[in-house]
Amino acid sequence: MSTRKTLVVAGHGMVGHRFVDAAIERGLTEQYDIVVYGEEPREAYDRVALTSYYEVGADALSFLPGGTYEDPRATVVLNTQVTAIDRAAKTVALSDGTTKAYDVLVLATGAAPFVPPVPGKDLKNVFVYRTIEDLQAIEEAAKTAKAGVVIGGGLLGLEAANALHKLDVETHVVELAPRLMAVQVDDAGGATLKRHIEKLGLTVHTGVMTEFIDADQDGVEDGKVSGLKFKDVDEVLPADIVIFSAGIRPRDQLARDCGLEVAERGGILVSPNMQTSDESIYAIGECAAPGGRMYGLVAPGYTMAEVAVDALLDGPGEFLGADMSTKLKLMGVDVASFGDAFATTEGSLELVYSDAVAGIYKKLVISEDCTKLLGGILVGDASSYGILRPMVSSGIALPENPEDLILPASRGTAQIGMPDEAQVCSCMNVTKGEICTAIHEQELTDVPSIKQCTKAGTVCGSCTNILKNLLTEEMEKSGKAVDKSICEHFAYSRQELFDLIKIGELKSFDAVVEAHGTGRGCDICKPAIASILASQFNGHVLDKATVGALQDTNDAYLANLQKNGTYSVVPRIPGGEITPEKLIVIGEVARDFNLYTKITGGQRIDMFGARMEQLPEIWRRLVDAGFESGHAYGKSLRTVKSCVGSEWCRYGVQESVAMAIELELRYRGLRSPHKLKGGVSGCARECAEARGKDFGVIATEKGWNLYVGGNGGAVPAHAQLLASDLSKEDLIKYLDRFLMYYVRTADRLQRTSTWIEQLDGGLDRVKEIVVHDALGLGEELEREMSRHVDSYFDEWKATLEDPEKVARFVSFINAPGTPDPNISFTEDRGQIRPVTFDEPVSLGSSIPVGAPQ
Amino acid sequence: MTKTADFTSVCRLEQLERERGATALVAGHAVAIFRTYDDQVYALGNYDPFSKSSVIARGIVGTRGDIPFVASPVYKQAFDLRTGACLDDAGVSVPAYEVMVEDGVVLVGPRKR
Numbered sequence: 028m029s030t031r032k033t034l035v036v037a038g039h040g041m042v043g044h045r046f047v048d049a050a051i052e053r054g055l056t057e058q059y060d061i062v063v064y065g066e067e068p069r070e071a072y073d074r075v076a077l078t079s080y081y082e083v084g085a086d087a088l089s090f091l092p093g094g095t096y097e098d099p100r101a102t103v104v105l106n107t108q109v110t111a112i113d114r115a116a117k118t119v120a121l122s123d124g125t126t127k128a129y130d131v132l133v134l135a136t137g138a139a140p141f142v143p144p145v146p147g148k149d150l151k152n153v154f155v156y157r158t159i160e161d162l163q164a165i166e167e168a169a170k171t172a173k174a175g176v177v178i179g180g181g182l183l184g185l186e187a188a189n190a191l192h193k194l195d196v197e198t199h200v201v202e203l204a205p206r207l208m209a210v211q212v213d214d215a216g217g218a219t220l221k222r223h224i225e226k227l228g229l230t231v232h233t234g235v236m237t238e239f240i241d242a243d244q245d246g247v248e249d250g251k252v253s254g255l256k257f258k259d260v261d262e263v264l265p266a267d268i269v270i271f272s273a274g275i276r277p278r279d280q281l282a283r284d285c286g287l288e289v290a291e292r293g294g295i296l297v298s299p300n301m302q303t304s305d306e307s308i309y310a311i312g313e314c315a316a317p318g319g320r321m322y323g324l325v326a327p328g329y330t331m332a333e334v335a336v337d338a339l340l341d342g343p344g345e346f347l348g349a350d351m352s353t354k355l356k357l358m359g360v361d362v363a364s365f366g367d368a369f370a371t372t373e374g375s376l377e378l379v380y381s382d383a384v385a386g387i388y389k390k391l392v393i394s395e396d397c398t399k400l401l402g403g404i405l406v407g408d409a410s411s412y413g414i415l416r417p418m419v420s421s422g423i424a425l426p427e428n429p430e431d432l433i434l435p436a437s438r439g440t441a442q443i444g445m446p447d448e449a450q451v452c453s454c455m456n457v458t459k460g461e462i463c464t465a466i467h468e469q470e471l472t473d474v475p476s477i478k479q480c481t482k483a484g485t486v487c488g489s490c491t492n493i494l495k496n497l498l499t500e501e502m503e504k505s506g507k508a509v510d511k512s513i514c515e516h517f518a519y520s521r522q523e524l525f526d527l528i529k530i531g532e533l534k535s536f537d538a539v540v541e542a543h544g545t546g547r548g549c550d551i552c553k554p555a556i557a558s559i560l561a562s563q564f565n566g567h568v569l570d571k572a573t574v575g576a577l578q579d580t581n582d583a584y585l586a587n588l589q590k591n592g593t594y595s596v597v598p599r600i601p602g603g604e605i606t607p608e609k610l611i612v613i614g615e616v617a618r619d620f621n622l623y624t625k626i627t628g629g630q631r632i633d634m635f636g637a638r639m640e641q642l643p644e645i646w647r648r649l650v651d652a653g654f655e656s657g658h659a660y661g662k663s664l665r666t667v668k669s670c671v672g673s674e675w676c677r678y679g680v681q682e683s684v685a686m687a688i689e690l691e692l693r694y695r696g697l698r699s700p701h702k703l704k705g706g707v708s709g710c711a712r713e714c715a716e717a718r719g720k721d722f723g724v725i726a727t728e729k730g731w732n733l734y735v736g737g738n739g740g741a742v743p744a745h746a747q748l749l750a751s752d753l754s755k756e757d758l759i760k761y762l763d764r765f766l767m768y769y770v771r772t773a774d775r776l777q778r779t780s781t782w783i784e785q786l787d788g789g790l791d792r793v794k795e796i797v798v799h800d801a802l803g804l805g806e807e808l809e810r811e812m813s814r815h816v817d818s819y820f821d822e823w824k825a826t827l828e829d830p831e832k833v834a835r836f837v838s839f840i841n842a843p844g845t846p847d848p849n850i851s852f853t854e855d856r857g858q859i860r861p862v863t864f865d866e867p868v869s870l871g872s873s874i875p876v877g878a879p880q
Numbered sequence: 881m882t883k884t885a886d887f888t889s890v891c892r893l894e895q896l897e898r899e900r901g902a903t904a905l906v907a908g909h910a911v912a913i914f915r916t917y918d919d920q921v922y923a924l925g926n927y928d929p930f931s932k933s934s935v936i937a938r939g940i941v942g943t944r945g946d947i948p949f950v951a952s953p954v955y956k957q958a959f960d961l962r963t964g965a966c967l968d969d970a971g972v973s974v975p976a977y978e979v980m981v982e983d984g985v986v987l988v989g990p991r992k993r
Contacts, residue, residue, distance in 0.1 A: 515944070547899065547917050549942035550951035550958075571897060580938040580953030583900075588953055592933035639938075835897075839905040840913070841890045847903075847910060849927065849934035 032059050032130035034339075035119055037109035037281065039065030041074055042312030042328035043135035044090050047101050049336040056100040059131070059339075063101070064121065066108040067158060070094045075325055078190045080162050084751040086727050088159075092711035109136075112285040114305055131307055133335060134282060134295060138275035138313035138323065143178075147240025151251040153269045156187040168268050169194035175268035176200075176255050178237060180207040182355070184272035188229055189358045191270065198229045199264060201255070203273075205234040211353055211364035212404050215381060219388040219406045223360040226386075235260070240269055277314045277321050290316035299345035300338040301331055309335045317346050324351065350420070354405075354412045360386075361409035366402025366419040367392050375401055380433045382407075389433040391415070398424050400432075413490040414449060423449055451497070452483035452490045462494065466501045474498060475781045479742055491784075513775055514551040516544045521700065521775045525559050534564060536577050553577040555775045558662055561698035562770050565818045567825055568661070569832045581660035584836065585823055586642055589635060591850055591861035594642060596622070596634040597659035598649050599695065602669045602687035602707075603630030612652040620645055623858045629666035629704065631657055636859050638846055640838045646823045655821035656696075662776075663698045667691035667705035670714035673726075679709030681726030686755075687715075690724070693759070694766060696819045700773040700782075703766070704738070718746040721779040722762060727751065731758045735765055735793065736780045744780035747790050750798050763812035764797045764805055771808075887980065887987035893921070896986065901937030901950060906988045911977060912937035913986060914961055916948050922961035923977035923988050928952045936974065963992070 034055075036043050043063055050061060065071070072088040080088060094103055111120040118126045140155035142148055152168050154161055156177075169175070169191065177188040180202030192198040200207070206217025207224070221231045236258040242250035254263040277294040288296040288304040294316025301309045301317070312328035313321060322328065327349035337344030352365035370377055374395035381388045387407035393400055400418045405411065411432060418425075426432070447460030465471060465480045474494050478484045484491045511520040519527065524543070533539045536556055540548060548556075557577035561568060568582050581587050586594035598613070613632050617624045620641055622634040637645055659665060669687030673679030687707040697703070706717030707724040717723030723734040729752040737746030750761055773782040786792045795801035826832045837843040852859040890904035896915040903926050904911050910926035914937075926934045931954035939950040941961075948961040958967040964976035978989030 516942075546943040546945075547941075547948070549944065549949075550940040550956055553940050553942060577940070579940065580935070583938065588935070588938070590931065590933065590954070592931075592935045838903065839910070840895060840902040842905045845905060847934050849910065 033128060034059040034061045034131045034133065035109070035127060035129040036061065036063040036133045036135055037119070038135035038137055038312075038314075039063045039067070039071045039103055039105070040135060040137045040312065041071055041090070041325050042137070042332050043133075044071035045329050046133060046135060046311060046332040046335060047096060047103075049333050050339075051096060051098040051101055053336055053340060055336055055339055056098050059100075061101040062127070063103045064107045064109050065103060065105045066122070067160070068106050069159065070103055070105065072159065074157075077156070077159070077162065078186050080159055081166065081190060081193060082751075083748050084727065084729075084732070085159050086711060087732060087748045087751050089711075092713075109281060112281055112308070114285050114308070117307065129307070131309070131339065134303070134308065134310040134314055135312050135332075136278040136281060136314040138277050138321075140271060141274040141276045142271045143237075143273055145178075145237050145240060147242060147252070148271070150240055150242050150269075152267060153240065153252055153271070156183060156190075156270050156272045162190070165191070165268065165270065166194060169196050172196050172267035174199070174264075174266045175270065176264065176266040177270045177272055179272035179274065180204070180231070180233065181210060181272070181274065182208060182353070182357075183275075185224070185357045187270045187272045188224075191268065192227065192229055192358075196268060199255075199266070200224070200229060200231045201235060201237060201257075202231070202233045203236055207231065207233065208362065211368065212362065212406060213369060213390065215379070216362075216364075216388050216390065216404045216406045219381070219383070219386055220357075220360060220362060222383075223386050223407065224358060227358055232257070275313065275323055277316065279314055282308075282310065282314075290319040290321070292316075292319075292321075294319075294321035299334075299347065301335040301346060302338065309338070311335050318348070320348075322349055322351075324349070324353070326350075352416055354409055354416075361405065361407060363405040363409035363412040363416075364403075365412070365416045366400070368402045368404050370402075372401050378430055378433065380430070391429060391433055393425060393429060397429070400425055400429070403433075405433075410493070413451060413493055418449065451493050452481075457481050457483035459497065462497055463501055466498060467505070471498070472502070472507075473785075475785060478784075513555060514549055516540065516546045516548050516552050519543065521555055521559070521777075522772045524556065525563075525771055528556070528559050529563060534560065536560075548577070550579070551775070554579045554582070554662075557582065558698045558700065562815070565696070565698075565815055567820075567822055567832075569822070569826060569835070571831075584639055584642060585646075585656060585660055585826060586637065586639075587660045589861070592639075592847065593635070593850055593861065594637045594639060595659070596637050596642070596645055596649075597627075597631055597657040598654035599657040599691070600631045600666075601691040601695075602667060602684050604669075604684055604688060609652060609654065612649070612654070616645055616648050619648075621852075621859060623860065630668050631659070631666060633659070636852060636861070638838065638850060640836055640843065640846070643827060643833050643836050647827055650821070650824050650827060656823040658696060661698060662700065662702050663696060664691070664694040664703045664705070667694075667707060668715045668717070668720070669707045670709050670712075672709040676709055678712055679726065680728055681709055681731065683707040683709035683715065683724075683726060686724060686731070690722075690759075690762070693816055694762075696822070697766065697770070697815055699766070699770050701776050701778045703779070719743070720746060722746070722765065724758065730754055733758055733761055736783045736790070738778050738780050740778070742780075744778075747783075749790070749794060760805075760809060761797050764800075764808040765793065767808040767812050768793075768796060768804070887978070887989040889985045889987045891986050893919075893981055893984050893986055896921070899941040901939065901941065903934075903937040904988060906977075910934050910937075911988055912950070913979070913988065914941055914948075914950060916941065916961070920948070921979045921981055921986055922948070923979045924950070924959060924961065924964050925975040925977075927974065928954055928957075929972055929974065930955050930957050 070091040108122040109119045110122050118128050120126050140157050154165050174197040175191045176199045177184050178201050180200050188198050188200045206214050207220050238256045238258040241254040241263050243253050252269050254265045256263045279289050279295045282295040290296050295310040297310050297315050297317050303310050311331040331346050334344040334346045354363035370392045375392050378391040390404045392402040449459045451459050469480055471477050477494050484494050512518045617634050622636050625633050627633050667687040667690045669683045672683035704720045705722045706715040706720040708715040708717045709726045718734050719737045723746045725732045731753045732751040733749045734746035735749045738744050838847050851862050853862050888906050898915055901912045901914045904913050912924045912926040914922045926936045928935050935953050939953045941950050949958045951958050964974040966972040976992040980987050
């Protein structure tokens with residue numbers, strides 16, 4: 028007899044998904060088979076980021092691409108709704124006509140948009156704003172619409188208005204209350220927000236009531252929306268689209284129908300451990316009402332999901348209410364509200380800073396004795412939210428001049444008077460004291476290293492500006508200027524040097540040092556300048572006149588230096604695709620030169636243990652067999668990894684192998700600030716792990732999604748979505764621009780992830796430049812890339828054709844045939860490995876030494 | 881092999897690239913020889929005490945203040961071309977050898993004191 032039990036989850040939204048995730052992670056699936064029913068045609072997605080659907084598409088928002096959990100004991104059934112609960116029989120009825128028995132039932136049915144009973148609400152082109160299907164319908168209607176109205180000026184309403192505005196529809200926002208975002212901000216804050224939104228070209232109507240929605244004259248019932256009539260206003264506001272976003276109501280009908288207790292104002296009543304009045308049934312998220320109150324934010328829903336899992340594991344977790352603080356960017360405007368924003372505490376005082384011209388409004392609510400911060404509202408500039416909100420929860424004493432906390436930086440900074448205990452990063456719980464200590468003790472001089480060292484700013488990033496300010500402040504305190512020079516020879520950053528070299532058309536290190544530097548360079552500036560010269564002029568890296576003496580040892584010998592002074596040899600295998608003939612050649616070469624072979628994570632074959640003087644012979648064999656340099660030694664494009672793609676894989680939707688090969692060949696040889704890797708996956712299963720790469724391409728039904736800024740290494744980073752459903756042409760265009768912009772502006776040895784992080788505006792800035800061409804640089808960057816592509820040549824082949832270059836590959840200048848006695852090998856697992864000596868080995872004087880030629 | 885007193889000729893000056901090293905075999909030892917921008921020639925032991933491998937000649941040559949130096953290609957420690965002293969780690973050095981150029985021929989002499 029099976030002892031396994033069945034747990035049914037009704038609803039696969041954000042909270043239902045979180046529940047299943049937590050259940051798998053915490054081992055609830057050891058006891059339960061979990062089945063989730065989702066009524067939408069797709070798995071759970073990021074509803075909070077719903078508006079970005081128009082930019083990034085549905086796949087990018089999905090929490091479970093492919094629709095399956097890694098744990099097979101949890102399954103998702105889509106397009107299926109739980110329609111009734113039989114508590115006595117412990118079964119649920121499903122919309123497909125079947126029933127399903129449960130041991131435990133979790134209701135995660137969420138909430139539905141509230142549509143007030145306005146005449147005309149059922150007309151064509153009247154929408155709500157809740158699901159991807161809603162957005163698709165709005166998008167379709169927007170194609171022929173001139174004007175649209177959003178009813179509701181709250182958080183969701185403004186999101187909807189923004190979306191409509193971006194669809195090129197003249198947009199009106201209609202709010203019954205006297206101000207926008209009435210729940211979060213006060214009158215003055217609402218007015219500031221309204222000015223911002225109107226500046227963007229939207230029209231805001233506050234304090235107005237909708238009397239009815241008007242229809243086309245000819246089609247009375249089935250007719251399309253034609254306008255909106257306000258109460259006490261004579262004329263009708265013309266509109267082709269109406270979107271209701273006037274709040275949400277918990278979806279508790281299932282619970283009501285089966286007799287579970289519900290709260291007075293809606294929502295399924297649950298105990299602090301999320302149990303309903305039936306102990307086998309739990310409710311979580313917006314459909315639940317812990318203590319009689321429903322929460323319309325996702326964070327409390329996530330907490331409820333965790334608590335319910337804990338309860339099912341007999342844990343002590345309880346839901347004790349939630350922090351309703353919010354910080355968001357609405358149409359580019361910062362809005363934040365936290366703590367007792369409306370000064371309801373008895374005797375509380377308000378401190379207000381308002382700059383109508385700049386569109387900034389800040390209010391602090393402080394205790395009667397002026398010692399504690401109770402809450403606040405920030406509109407137009409919420410940069411101090413990261414400091415202020417924790418001041419409320421931790422009860423830190425206010426500084427002597429609390430107005431400094433909201434005055435603009437020119438008149439005082441938020442940091443002044445901030446005690447060391449103040450929490451700067453609330454995500455990772457890092458205090459000001461810890462950050463300042465790290466800056467001094469580790470001698471940190473830039474924000475990325477502060478992040479790396481303290482973990483502050485690594486989650487939501489909202490405290491990055493504070494980190495920057497703290498750094499400047501601390502460095503000034505110790506009398507240091509924030510220095511961007513790459514080394515003692517050049518008082519410029521890599522980006523500045525790049526521009527100076529480009530503008531001055533400087534083509535050699537000598538020319539650069541003469542024009543802008545001092546001394547004769549070092550191991551920092553020389554490779555950096557070599558890389559800049561190579562990206563701009565793409566000459567041969569061993570050319571004496573330009574870059575020959577600048578290269579680091581890897582570039583200087585076109586191979587990777589290994590620990591015993593030997594080199595590894597890595598021929599290019601684009602996309603990891605290789606013929607049996609070529610595999611045999613690699614095997615023969617490795618055997619003949621007694622090299623250690625290893626298949627790498629980048630889908631190539633490394634051959635280790637080559638002595639410097641063997642490199643030309645080895646490469647001659649490889650070049651003759653059709654191989655070329657894999658640039659494993661350069662700060663340049665390494666590999667573009669791929670899965671097997673649609674030609675072989677039964678899941679692939681696009682040909683990832685062909686794409687990976689094309690991209691690898693296109694960008695091969697591109698010298699860059701750091702090594703670059705790419706990946707292409709043929710479907711959302713992501714077998715190429717493309718999002719761990721500097722650029723990752725993932726096939727969708729409609730084209731390609733492009734992710735940027737991923738890497739492995741000491742500080743791994745996941746690539747982020749730049750654009751979706753691209754055609755091949757657009758994909759290559761954006762990649763050209765992205766890579767060239769990175770090559771141009773990144774610091775020395777700065778990976779794409781940290782580069783994006785350090786750009787003002789981060790990924791959004793990259794999008795503006797690469798996708799929207801905000802700087803008008805697009806064509807220039809593409810042109811530079813096509814010059815690189817056109818001028819590519821295989822540097823190993825070219826080296827072998829030039830006796831002067833080959834001449835460098837000798838063990839001893841006066842004894843070219845004598846191997847370096849310091850190199851020797853032993854064997855492990857049937858292959859060579861280096862032996863390192865503790866002392867240099869002396870050769871006897873009997874070894875013949877050649878005379879100068 | 882020609883020897884002038886204790887000096888061994890190893891190559892012609894023009895065989896050396898400016899600001900790069902080459903390795904020569906002198907009395908059974910691997911010696912790294914460098915020709916700087918202003919045509920000074922220096923010789924150091926080729927053995928890098930940090931990485932325990934014979935690689936100094938393959939490092940990048942430059943200046944630190946007025947000191948001509950080579951950075952080991954493995955872990956990048958800098959060595960003074962004139963004395964062999966490690967600029968990044970006071971107790972460490974590599975041997976430095978006397979060098980002279982006569983009639984365009986580079987000669988490596990005894991270890992400097």
